[in-house]
Amino acid sequence: MKYTASLVKLNIDERITARRKAALDRGIPVADDETLQFLLVTLEAVKPVRILEIGTAVGLSSVAMLYACENARLTTIELEEDRYLEAKQNFADFGVSERVNAHLGDAGEILAMMDGEFDFVFLDGPKAQYEKYLFDLKRLMKKGAVLFADDVLLYGWVSGEEPTPQKRHSIVDKIRSYLETVTADKDFITSVLNVGDGVALSVYKGDKQ
Ligand SMILES: C[S@@+](CC[C@H](N)C(=O)[O-])C[C@H]1O[C@@H](n2cnc3c(N)ncnc32)[C@H](O)[C@@H]1O
Numbered sequence: 001m002k003y004t005a006s007l008v009k010l011n012i013d014e015r016i017t018a019r020r021k022a023a024l025d026r027g028i029p030v031a032d033d034e035t036l037q038f039l040l041v042t043l044e045a046v047k048p049v050r051i052l053e054i055g056t057a058v059g060l061s062s063v064a065m066l067y068a069c070e071n072a073r074l075t076t077i078e079l080e081e082d083r084y085l086e087a088k089q090n091f092a093d094f095g096v097s098e099r100v101n102a103h104l105g106d107a108g109e110i111l112a113m114m115d116g117e118f119d120f121v122f123l124d125g126p127k128a129q130y131e132k133y134l135f136d137l138k139r140l141m142k143k144g145a146v147l148f149a150d151d152v153l154l155y156g157w158v159s160g161e162e163p164t165p166q167k168r169h170s171i172v173d174k175i176r177s178y179l180e181t182v183t184a185d186k187d188f189i190t191s192v193l194n195v196g197d198g199v200a201l202s203v204y205k206g207d208k209q
Contacts, residue, residue: 008034012064019090020060028083031061031124035150035196039122040068042201046146048072048120054107054133055125059087063094065122075101075118077110077125111136118142123149128171130178138187141204147188152179153198 010017010033023030031039043051043065049072053062056078066074074096078084084104091097103110107125111133119142123130130149137147156162157172158179164172179200183190187206193199 008037010037012036012040013067013094016060016064016067016094019058023058023060028058030057031150032196035199036061036064038193038195038199039148040064042146042148043068043120046120048118048146050116050118051075051120051122052118052137052140053077053122053124054111055123056084056087056102058083059090059100059102061122061124062087062100063090063096066096066099067094072120073099073101075103075114075116077103077105077107079104079106079125108132111140114140116140119145121145121147123147124151127151127154127178128174131174131181134178134181134185138204138206143204143207145204147182147200147202147204149178149182149200149202151175151197152192152200153194155197158198 020030048069051065051072051074053074053076056062056076062074062076066072078087081104088102091100108129118140121137152175153159154172154175157164157168158175182188182200182202188202188204190200190202193201
């Protein structure tokens, strides 16, 4: 049972709120209010300067993150070209283009070619790939960096609170495998929270060679 969603007051720029609503009405998968609020709370605590987002959609959580972290730069990756182009337009409209490095393409391929040291990762792309991304994310994260992975409970299917529909067993197994791997990894300390559709919050405490 969840009691928290109705208590969330998301205080973001009203122009972002309007575009989020318009995007949702068109079926664009933007983070829900409860998740975005928790993301912004986490960012306020961490105060990152280099943020990596996997799964840009149309860039509205990206803008909210950059408005919350005035000194941060964001790298973000999106597979679908129409969403990527709309995100670029949103970055221009909200005056943050110069702080964004937006990539169009498959996150797995782009992560493998990337370097840099991020202090915050918003993992919100294809859920089935989360575990596969971990190898590169570890390489790209600074000691103390936070990995915020969204949708890890997936309607209660992952925890078993709700029965998994026949066609969704594969994705549920992959998310479970991600959670098992990240919680067993001694380079991370992880907590899974019943926020939005489930958030796994992991802090990277490994040393770089
Ligand atoms: C949940 S949405 C992201 C929402 C966004 N972070 C927000 O809060 O507004 C996930 C996005 O990941 C994108 N995506 C799916 N597979 C991908 C891949 N292999 N590489 C990069 N992006 C991918 C989808 O097109 C979709 O826009």
